[in-house]
Amino acid sequence: MEHLIKLSETTIENFYRKLENGELAAAKCSKCGLIVFPPRPLCPSCYSESLEWVELEKEGEVVTYTIIHVAPPDFKPPYIVAVVKLRNNIKIIGILKDDISEVKVGLKVRVEVERSRGEGWPLRPRIIFTK
Secondary structure (H helix, E strand, O other): OOOOOOOOOOOHHHHHHHHHOOOOEEEEEOOOOOEEOOOOOOOOOOOOOOEEEEEOOOEEEEEEEEEEOOOOOOOOOOEEEEEEEEOOOOEEEEEEOOOHHHOOOOOEEEEEEEOOOOOOOOOOOEEEEEO
């Protein structure tokens, strides 16, 4: 007997495909309305499998950050990793591409996508923030 498994559209693989196209997307549960980021194939609140893609706002404010002074290969220190809260209360993490001396909690930023280069770092598109 053959069992078919229904694969959700709201997988992390599809998230990265959307990100590569410049879209910042999350999954929204059609049962309880929860917005899930990063997206998952199952709602963590009501366990529904009925989720759909929604595009997120690309503006927010820094809620916390850290300055990296000792970096891994392919990164040039110092750089800033920040958590940004979007208007719909979703928090995302990324690299802040601004002057270290200007970073502060409450700083208004735009969300942008740095596409993957195909070879080397980054292997996948990544989220960056700019003023």
